[in-house]
Amino acid sequence: MSYQTTETIQRLWETFLRDQLANLPPGQREGFEQQFEQRFTDLLKDAANGTGRDGFLDLIGFGEKGPVAFDQVAYPYLQPDFDDSVVPSQLHAAAELYYIYQHERMKVFQVVEVLLRLFRLGKMRIQRGPGARGLYLLEKWKPLRYTLQDRMVAYRRAFNYGNAQAPAGAVVNRNFHRQLVGFMAAVGQYFRDLMIGEVIRGGPLIEQRPFGSIGTIQRIGLDLRYALDRSTYGNIFSLAMETGHYLTSVLQLLDAPDIKKAFDANTKWDVVEIVSQRYLGGVAEPSQRAKMAESGRRMLQFIADNDFKTATDPILFQSVIRPMGPHAEAWIAAYRMTPDGRGFQGVTPALKSVLGQPTAA
Structure with missing residues (x-):
């Protein structure tokens, strides 16, 4: 997905989350909160197109399409893995x-x-x-x-x-x-x-x-x-x-x-x-x-x-x-x-x- 698409997801997600939780009974909301958070993280990862290498090449103009506008560059999702890097x-x-x-x-x-x-x-x-x-x-x-x-x-x-x-x-x-x-x-x-x-x-x-x-x-x-x-x-x-x-x-x-x-x-x-x-x-x-x-x-x-x-x-x-x-x-x-x-x-x-x-x- 492009950077513009990712920005749209981030901007509309809170509205979507608030509307969906409002439609659920109070006793069921806790069961879906973690699922919604995990789904949001998955969407951001998908928007990054894997490792983000192609996005970097597009950014410097060395990609297949040559120089592209900023709103067409893939979103650079950075995976937080410091806390997991232990033996x-x-x-x-x-x-x-x-x-x-x-x-x-x-x-x-x-x-x-x-x-x-x-x-x-x-x-x-x-x-x-x-x-x-x-x-x-x-x-x-x-x-x-x-x-x-x-x-x-x-x-x-x-x-x-x-x-x-x-x-x-x-x-x-x-x-x-x-x-x-x-x-x-x-x-x-x-x-x-x-x-x-x-x-x-x-x-x-x-x-x-x-x-x-x-x-x-x-x-x-x-x-x-x-x-x-x-x-x-x-x-x-x-x-x-x-x-x-x-x-x-x-x-x-x-x-x-x-x-x-x-x-x-x-x-x-x-x-x-x-x-x-x-x-x-x-x-x-x-x-x-x-x-x-x-x-x-x-x-x-x-x-x-x-x-x-x-x-x-x-x-x-x-x-x-x-x-x-x-x-x-x-x-x-x-x-x-x-x-x-x-x-x-x-x-x-x-x-x-x-x-x-x-x-x-």
Whole structure:
């Protein structure tokens, strides 16, 4: 289609949309609004004649028809694809790496190193049980090729956590924690507003209307997707996969009956706590870190799989994000109990800080 035809479509579309929606019952309008918006986008794409290459040739006079008037040049439709230009496997690897990082903070990997040393020096009373065999296999094959330094560099690159020196030229995701806290706060605020809306709503149409705003969640979610995508290239995927399998194996190892008996423990987490107290200088808040690992990974998986389309249906978005509300609240509650999160001032101040709004003194 020509530029003039496209201008006509854009000019008359709002009148057409208003007339069509006016003829529909109020209860059916919501079902057609998204369809009309999608149809309008399709019309603009068709008016651009594919990629718009022929329109450019017509504009400079090199087309089949030679120089043509402006009103005969095809409309240049520009496809917005910035938010979609991410590698999903990297985002999923970042979610797994976050889960691994929290277990690193819980000293799980250090506990296993202590057990290997005690087993090698004969300071732990196990010999032929499943735990002894597991420690023997770990010592023999050394399945985790990525050292502590490799993991700390990965945490620094992806999340800006730790004090490891980032490699020269590597992209460091410096705003990750600030954006993650902001996203958790935005989701938490959304559902708090939703509960307020459930209290004050009254009519049949208001009853189905989301009370919270989804724009903040979408904006912070897109920023998180972009920042994680640009900082998790290289060995992050392979490191997360290999270390994740290793973590699964050692957690099963810590649950071996002979290892639990050697420390008079009932569960594998008792083993982690006892070894940390005896040999590693104290326990590193395992209860809070475990919840942050679980809920943080789930929220990062949600961010990786959601495209946060601008014109999404608010009712549909509310249904999709509803399971994330408890995870956000659980993560915030656990985070506030850790030394890192004791300065957390609350959902509203954190959200204002991420959005660049001044907070009250």
